Amino acid sequence: MATARIVLDTRRAKSNGLYPIKIRVAHVKDFERFGTTFSLSEEDFAKLVKGKNLNEELKPIKKKTDALIEKANGIIENLEPFDFVVFKTRFLQKGNRSDLIFLLQDKAAVFGADEKYSSQNLYNQTADMLCAYINHDRPAGAAPLSILSVSKVTPKWLSGLEKWALSVTYDKNVKGQKQIVTVNKYNQTTLGMYLIRVRSVFNDIISAKELSPNAYPFRKPDNKTGYKIPEPINNKRSLDVSKIIQVNNYVPITPGEQFAKDIFMFSYLASGMNMIDIFRLKWADIKNNEFSFVRKKTAAKTGGTNKISIPLNADLLRIIETHGTKKLTTDFIFNVIPADANEKELIRRTRIAITAINTNLKKIALKLGWEEQPSTYFARHAYSTNLMNREVPLAFISKQLGHKDLKTTQNYLGSFSTHKTAEYHNNLLDENMIA
Numbered sequence: 001m002a003t004a005r006i007v008l009d010t011r012r013a014k015s016n017g018l019y020p021i022k023i024r025v026a027h028v029k030d031f032e033r034f035g036t037t038f039s040l041s042e043e044d045f046a047k048l049v050k051g052k053n054l055n056e057e058l059k060p061i062k063k064k065t066d067a068l069i070e071k072a073n074g075i076i077e078n079l080e081p082f083d084f085v086v087f088k089t090r091f092l093q094k095g096n097r098s099d100l101i102f103l104l105q106d107k108a109a110v111f112g113a114d115e116k117y118s119s120q121n122l123y124n125q126t127a128d129m130l131c132a133y134i135n136h137d138r139p140a141g142a143a144p145l146s147i148l149s150v151s152k153v154t155p156k157w158l159s160g161l162e163k164w165a166l167s168v169t170y171d172k173n174v175k176g177q178k179q180i181v182t183v184n185k186y187n188q189t190t191l192g193m194y195l196i197r198v199r200s201v202f203n204d205i206i207s208a209k210e211l212s213p214n215a216y217p218f219r220k221p222d223n224k225t226g227y228k229i230p231e232p233i234n235n236k237r238s239l240d241v242s243k244i245i246q247v248n249n250y251v252p253i254t255p256g257e258q259f260a261k262d263i264f265m266f267s268y269l270a271s272g273m274n275m276i277d278i279f280r281l282k283w284a285d286i287k288n289n290e291f292s293f294v295r296k297k298t299a300a301k302t303g304g305t306n307k308i309s310i311p312l313n314a315d316l317l318r319i320i321e322t323h324g325t326k327k328l329t330t331d332f333i334f335n336v337i338p339a340d341a342n343e344k345e346l347i348r349r350t351r352i353a354i355t356a357i358n359t360n361l362k363k364i365a366l367k368l369g370w371e372e373q374p375s376t377y378f379a380r381h382a383y384s385t386n387l388m389n390r391e392v393p394l395a396f397i398s399k400q401l402g403h404k405d406l407k408t409t410q411n412y413l414g415s416f417s418t419h420k421t422a423e424y425h426n427n428l429l430d431e432n433m434i435a
Helices: 042-050 058-077 084-092 100-113 117-135 155-165 188-207 241-249 255-269 275-280 314-323 343-367 377-389 394-401 406-412 418-426
Strands: 003-008 019-027 030-040 169-173 180-184 290-294 307-311
Touching: 003 030, 003 042, 003 058, 019 042, 019 058, 019 084, 030 042, 030 058, 030 084, 042 058, 058 084, 100 117, 100 188, 117 155, 117 188, 117 343, 155 188, 241 255, 241 377, 255 275, 255 314, 255 343, 255 377, 275 343, 377 394
Parallel strands: none
Antiparallel strands: 003 019, 019 030, 169 180, 290 307
16 A cells, blocks of 8 residues: 655755655655655754654644645545556645545536536535435534545445435425425436536546546446436426417416516427527527527537527517517617626526516416416427427427437427327328338
């Protein structure tokens, strides 16, 4: 096993006559020295090593060099097999590079600096979940743990995490009712989203040679014993055409209902457009009786090349006329995002608007006697599924949804309508089907 200790590098004195203190890491017959910011005379270094009768100058140096040795030994303990390249990468990095929670938070900070706040939130939420797990069975009154060694994350450990996460519940007040219901804190879809972030961090540190590929805990084509991340639960959030028409014909009784209904219909009629893309639309995006946009969610992956064009029909024009800003104070078509908003404020305002819209959509659904509790996302699924039931080519649906491949589109599509299924089954013995 490798060892670490402080040494005085006496090969060359500095201009002040002192020698630099270094951390010497040895493994088998090899060793490397890693510099520190401290320098001492040979006499003072001898005192430092003994740790006795230290003066006020040596005490803080002793404390800091001990911390460096502790850090070095912590890295060594988590390196199996030991590798100097990996050790150097971890040792010279700020923070504890063997702590998975730190690595998740560190990556979240990088996304935050790039103004990618949704990704930042996901990585921070993943770190919070892991903190909750490593503390869930701690004795009452015990100091909470905040460090999770990467080496502890094995397929077995991840399976234990999954079992725990899917069993965690909390009590929730039902709005408008005097009752409390118990609900799951994490579902299979959420857990999968978080564990994808954990896997991403493992890929990062292996790529940076901070971890041996043999320690990778996730399943790969050449390693079927690794942990398999749960597949998302594909809840088809769709509405058939009859219910879309009910929404379209509904007469709102409040401005909130009016806005919710119109923006929902705008999304449905504009190829299932996401709310964040609707609220980012600018007047300059309208040209020749159509508007074009690139999905914010996939813009970075596609390089902005996957542009979607929407013809402006009478219904879309009416919604723009009703809720448009008239170009008076902002370039945005809909008055949700302030003209001078930065990315963080843009996302905050969008989330506030979506929450209000969803609340009013549920009110509308209740008045229409629906069992469903729709959200803005139902419009996107309804658009794709209703086109599918009209036998519109999958390639067209995929392009309008802004997907890179057809498989993603297939996951979006709901089931065929009962009528369409019956039609297909009734034709199974139709002689006209014979080629």
